[in-house]
Amino acid sequence: MEMSADLERARESHRRQAWVDACDEFAAADAVSPLGIEDIERFGESAAILGRADDAARLLQRAYQTYVDAGEVGAAVRCAFWLHQALVLKGDFAHAGGWIVRGSRLAETRPGCAEQGYLLVPAAERQFGAGDYAGAFGTATRALELGDSCADQDLVNVAAHIRGRARIKQGRVAEGLALLDEVMLGISAGEASVGMTGWIYCSVIAACQELHELRRAREWTLALNAWCDAQPQFSGAYSGICRVHRAELLQLGAAWPDAIRAAQVACQLLTQGYGEIVAGMAFYRLAEIHRLRGETAEAEQAYRSTNRYGWETQPGLAQLRLAQGRVDVSAAAIRRAVGETADPLARSQLLPAYVEIMLAVPDLAAAHEGATELAEIAEAYGTAALHARSAHARGAVHLADGRPDTALPALRHAWRVWRDLDAPYEAARVRVLVGQACRALQDEDTAAMELDAARHVFSQLGAAPDLAAVEALTCKQQLDDAAGLSPREVEVLRLVAGGKTNHAIAAELFLSEKTVARHVSNIFTKLGVGSRTAAALYAFEHGIR
Numbered sequence: 001m002e003m004s005a006d007l008e009r010a011r012e013s014h015r016r017q018a019w020v021d022a023c024d025e026f027a028a029a030d031a032v033s034p035l036g037i038e039d040i041e042r043f044g045e046s047a048a049i050l051g052r053a054d055d056a057a058r059l060l061q062r063a064y065q066t067y068v069d070a071g072e073v074g075a076a077v078r079c080a081f082w083l084h085q086a087l088v089l090k091g092d093f094a095h096a097g098g099w100i101v102r103g104s105r106l107a108e109t110r111p112g113c114a115e116q117g118y119l120l121v122p123a124a125e126r127q128f129g130a131g132d133y134a135g136a137f138g139t140a141t142r143a144l145e146l147g148d149s150c151a152d153q154d155l156v157n158v159a160a161h162i163r164g165r166a167r168i169k170q171g172r173v174a175e176g177l178a179l180l181d182e183v184m185l186g187i188s189a190g191e192a193s194v195g196m197t198g199w200i201y202c203s204v205i206a207a208c209q210e211l212h213e214l215r216r217a218r219e220w221t222l223a224l225n226a227w228c229d230a231q232p233q234f235s236g237a238y239s240g241i242c243r244v245h246r247a248e249l250l251q252l253g254a255a256w257p258d259a260i261r262a263a264q265v266a267c268q269l270l271t272q273g274y275g276e277i278v279a280g281m282a283f284y285r286l287a288e289i290h291r292l293r294g295e296t297a298e299a300e301q302a303y304r305s306t307n308r309y310g311w312e313t314q315p316g317l318a319q320l321r322l323a324q325g326r327v328d329v330s331a332a333a334i335r336r337a338v339g340e341t342a343d344p345l346a347r348s349q350l351l352p353a354y355v356e357i358m359l360a361v362p363d364l365a366a367a368h369e370g371a372t373e374l375a376e377i378a379e380a381y382g383t384a385a386l387h388a389r390s391a392h393a394r395g396a397v398h399l400a401d402g403r404p405d406t407a408l409p410a411l412r413h414a415w416r417v418w419r420d421l422d423a424p425y426e427a428a429r430v431r432v433l434v435g436q437a438c439r440a441l442q443d444e445d446t447a448a449m450e451l452d453a454a455r456h457v458f459s460q461l462g463a464a465p466d467l468a469a470v471e472a473l474t475c476k477q478q479l480d481d482a483a484g485l486s487p488r489e490v491e492v493l494r495l496v497a498g499g500k501t502n503h504a505i506a507a508e509l510f511l512s513e514k515t516v517a518r519h520v521s522n523i524f525t526k527l528g529v530g531s532r533t534a535a536a537l538y539a540f541e542h543g544i545r
Contacts, residue, residue: 006032007039014042017194020233022046023055037066041079048082049194049234051272053090057083068106074115074150077103081118082195091277117146117155124162128169131343137166154196157183161200165207169345173381177213180204188223197227202241209248210345212385214421218252221245240269241278247285251292254424254461260289267305280311287313291320292425294464312337315353322357323465325504330357338370348377348386355393359400360507371397388417392430395437400510404437411437428457432470436510439473439487447487469508472498484526490544492519496532497539 010025026043029035035043044059060083067076080103087096100122107116120143127136140162147155164179186192187200201224208217228234228242243266250259266282287302303317314337321330334354341347351374358367371393378390391414398407411434418427435450451473458467472494485493488509495505502516509516520532529535538544 007035010039011042014046017231018233019046019049019231023050023052037063037070037075040066044082045193045195048086049198049239051239051269053086056086057090060086073106073110077107077115078118080106081115081121084122085195085199089277114146114150114152115155117143117150117152117159120146121155121158121162124159128162128166131169133166133169137163137170140166153186153191154193157186157192157196157200161204165203168207168211168381169343171380173211173383177216180207181216184220184223188227198239198242201227202245205245209245210349211381212348212383212389214252214383214385214423217245218249221249225249240266240282243269244278244282244285247282247289251285251289252423252425254457256289256293256461260286263289271309276309278311280306280309283309284311284313284316288316291316291323292465293462294323294468296320296324315350318357319353322360322507325500325507327357327360327503327507331361331363344377344380348374348381348389351377352389352393355396359396359510362400362506362510362512364397364400364512367393367397367400384417385421385423388414388421388426391417392426392433395430396433396510399433399437399440404440407437408434408441424457425461425463428454428463429466431457432466432473435473444487472508485523489519489523489526492516493523493535493539494544496520496523497536497544499536 006025006029010022010029013019013022013025023043023046026035026039026046029039030043040059040063044056044063047059048056060079064076064079064083067073067079080099083099084096084103087093087099100119104119107119120139124136124139124143127133127139140159144156144159144163147153147159160179161183164176164183167173167176167179170176183200184204187197190197192200201220205217205220205224208214208220224242225246228239243262247259247262247266250256250262263282263286267279267286270276270279270282283302283305287299287306290296290299290302299316299320303313303320306313315334318330318333318337321327321333334350334357338347338350338354341350351370355367355370355374358364358370371390374386374393375390378386391410395407395409395411395414398404398410411430415427415430415434418424418430431450431454435447435454438444438450439447451470455467455470457463458470473491491509492505495508500508502513502520505511506513506516511519520535523535524530527535527538529538
């Protein structure tokens with residue numbers, strides 16, 4: 001009776017998704033009398049969700065062997081699949097592959113075994129990772145057909161979502177998103193196991209973010225957050241990834257302190273042994289928020305952790321180096337990252353920073369090439385945020401090329417899209433360029449209003465580097481009329497007074513070093529001074545800071 005009561009409590013805890021309680025209670029029941037096969041699987045699922053990788057693997061192996069001994073080939077194959085997934089999340093790829101081979105050999109003893117579809121899923125994922133999107137779609141289709149034939153909703157869902165991701169990569173975006181939307185309807189309605197639900201949520205959100213499909217990413221992230229929050233004892237890899245997506249959503253929506261806290265929790269969850277393969281993603285998100293806040297030391301540390309866990313540090317690290325005035329280091333890093341990235345959507349994550357850094361070098365031709373490629377990708381995939389990033393890059397290039405009148409339409413379009421997407425930081429960055437373009441066209445009133453609006457957003461966000469930059473552009477103190485400095489010369493004088501070199505000034509104002517040198521020479525002449533120190537003293541005396 002005591003054992004029966006323990007087991008009943010364990011099953012009830014599992015049903016309520018109280019995973020910690022379930023693990024403790026199943027362990028207690030198992031110590032009294034060996035669990036039956038279904039309870040072993042429940043125990044294993046609970047351990048996996050809590051991130052107890054070794055326990056989960058041990059229990060799944062036990063379930064596998066029990067099914068084999070009972071001659072239940074299909075159930076054993078399914079266990080081999082979940083063992084593969086658990087070991088992949090742990091980063092144990094050799095053992096993970098071994099379980100797929102073992103499952104495949106077992107499935108050969110039972111031709112037509114419907115669960116063979118599960119063995120097709122890792123094959124489809126490998127094809128997808130190798131860039132064989134047509135092959136991945138075809139393999140996932142065969143898995144889907146097997147899932148339909150045996151009414152296995154988990155298999156149907158995972159195969160269908162791979163088909164959607166493959167179509168997006170093939171440039172058939174509308175079809176791919178429609179497939180993902182259909183899958184997500186079932187996932188959000190609870191038509192999948194907990195493990196499959198977490199996997200598909202995270203995979204679909206990542207696909208939307210790569211595509212710059214921000215509205216869907218936001219919608220599904222909110223749904224994922226609600227799903228996680230409904231399970232107070234939920235932890236482990238999928239919980240950690242959930243918090244990374246939550247941090248991204250909070251960052252986009254201008255809640256940066258909350259974003260940092262979410263990213264920090266994700267880092268803790270994903271470095272506890274189960275989920276280390278994606279821990280770098282959490283550290284990268286943390287690094288990015290620190291960078292935007294001007295917290296250089298914290299950003300440096302987080303980028304190092306990003307690299308240690310095998311995640312790409314670009315474009316963020318290159319942007320940090322640019323903010324530090326290390327333009328050559330920044331340029332080398334972003335050129336390397338772009339050069340070794342072939343996938344168009346992956347390149348679209350790098351190209352906005354590439355354009356910005358090339359303008360700082362300055363290498364206007366390279367910046368123009370980057371903006372042109374980004375426009376081609378935006379046209380091919382068609383999402384609003386991609387078009388906004390493209391318009392921003394195009395406007396920045398036109399402005400640096402001395403064509404503010406051509407830059408303004410593109411920049412205005414980018415600002416409207418970011419505003420509609422409720423992305424305040426991105427919108428404010430565009431407004432800085434709009435202000436500079438208006439100033440170049442001698443429209444000082446509009447320039448001042450645009451820069452003030454951007455400054456207000458940066459101040460609210462705590463975006464210290466952007467705030468410092470825009471304040472340098474919005475000096476309201478007037479020079480003596482006798483000085484006769486132009487607005488651009490005032491900007492240059494302010495930066496000279498701040499101790500910046502011509503190279504650094506060129507990077508900040510998107511000018512060539514030759515143009516900056518000409519401005520400095522004109523400033524010396526108009527002020528009647530012969531050195532940068534004397535010019536800086538004049539700026540101090542006249543309130544130009």
